[in-house]
Amino acid sequence: MTATADPGVLPALRAKARRTVHPEPTPCSHPDTVLAERDDGTVVRHADTVAKAHAPDTNPTALTLRLTVATDNPDILLAPLHPTAAPLHGRLITFWPYGTPVDPEAPEHAPWEEAAILLARLHRQLAPPGLPPMRGPVKAAQAIVRLKAAAPHHPATTSILRAWHTLPAWARAEAPMSDTTTLCHGDLHLGQLVRNPATTGPWRLIDVDDLGVGVPAWDLARPAAWYACGLLLPDEWTRFLTAYQRARGPAVPAQGDPWPVLDVPARALTVQTAALAIAKSTASGRPLDDAQRSVVDACDRMEGIPPELVGGFPK
Incomplete structure (x- = not known):
């Protein structure tokens, strides 16, 4: 698998993340932050929401079951904001709360x-x-x-x-x-x-x-x-x-x-x-x-x- 992502996914994911955080057409000062951009996962943060486009070959039934595990075990796994994935630009996308990662410098x-x-x-x-x-x-x-x-x-x-x-x-x-x-x-x-x-x-x-x-x-x-x-x-x-x-x-x-x-x-x-x-x-x-x-x-x-x-x- 290459490290080059479909160029059409990222702008669509950015827009979807913004609309999810701001469903009404209100002014927004939050920047978009690209956390990952690969074929196997493109991830964008907007405010405190993270949107992820999963790999193109992701099985929707399997992903739903995996999301269910995260939803049912919020004391172990970060729970998604929505329990199901949505289609976008030929990919399945999910939404998550933003979490602070481990500091690689410490x-x-x-x-x-x-x-x-x-x-x-x-x-x-x-x-x-x-x-x-x-x-x-x-x-x-x-x-x-x-x-x-x-x-x-x-x-x-x-x-x-x-x-x-x-x-x-x-x-x-x-x-x-x-x-x-x-x-x-x-x-x-x-x-x-x-x-x-x-x-x-x-x-x-x-x-x-x-x-x-x-x-x-x-x-x-x-x-x-x-x-x-x-x-x-x-x-x-x-x-x-x-x-x-x-x-x-x-x-x-x-x-x-x-x-x-x-x-x-x-x-x-x-x-x-x-x-x-x-x-x-x-x-x-x-x-x-x-x-x-x-x-x-x-x-x-x-x-x-x-x-x-x-x-x-x-x-």
């Missing part, structure tokens, strides 16, 4: 414990009948497709693909996941948390596009991968994992080594991150940064140790 204040507790609570909720699988493995597979298209001859591509093919079929979206009942976020990272209202409200999870049923360890996989690659400090990883366990999260054992459960999802997220790093750097002509090189190097190390035999890959 990593020492990252809400690791809060994120873990929200995940644990989400994983213990009942999923509505018919909710589709969470889309984590599908997104990892899409990253591999993008890598092959953008950088088939890059020196790192071969090792990334080899690491990918050491993973079991379910982690590559080639077979069903073993867990078909646990409610999962599907794409957990610190960018998926906001405070609402403003900077004083409680943290909530956002972005329901990948939410569904599946293996809950996937939701812990990105911080686990960062820790394994040396990108997340041991203290931060311990805070996150301990908070999840204390909140009775079902993804990992309450005691003992969590890596037999986390290893495959962490490897999958590492491969996904490395694939996207190579694809984006190739497209932009920019060299990899230190963090990107770390995940690419981790793919080299993964190749020689089968994931089912180890508790995490070596640093």
Whole structure:
């Protein structure tokens, strides 16, 4: 998937957001802020309302079910302003209250414990009948497709693909996941948390596009991968994992080594991150940064140790 959005979506979404905030033709001094502009999601803020145009291939029934989960769990997920999506310019759009995101310039204040507790609570909720699988493995597979298209001859591509093919079929979206009942976020990272209202409200999870049923360890996989690659400090990883366990999260054992459960999802997220790093750097002509090189190097190390035999890959 490319990073270039349909140019017609953004102006239509801007206008719709303004009309939603100001249904009457009154003067407005609020600026429009584009929060994201990609094929898989264009997001505009106007005043305290956020309008999102979802990916063109979004299934309307699945999105409605995901919106229902957010509406029914407002103490975990940011609830939409309306429980259903509306069509606009060939896309489905939803409306949300604005929340203050995690400050990327203040990593020492990252809400690791809060994120873990929200995940644990989400994983213990009942999923509505018919909710589709969470889309984590599908997104990892899409990253591999993008890598092959953008950088088939890059020196790192071969090792990334080899690491990918050491993973079991379910982690590559080639077979069903073993867990078909646990409610999962599907794409957990610190960018998926906001405070609402403003900077004083409680943290909530956002972005329901990948939410569904599946293996809950996937939701812990990105911080686990960062820790394994040396990108997340041991203290931060311990805070996150301990908070999840204390909140009775079902993804990992309450005691003992969590890596037999986390290893495959962490490897999958590492491969996904490395694939996207190579694809984006190739497209932009920019060299990899230190963090990107770390995940690419981790793919080299993964190749020689089968994931089912180890508790995490070596640093």
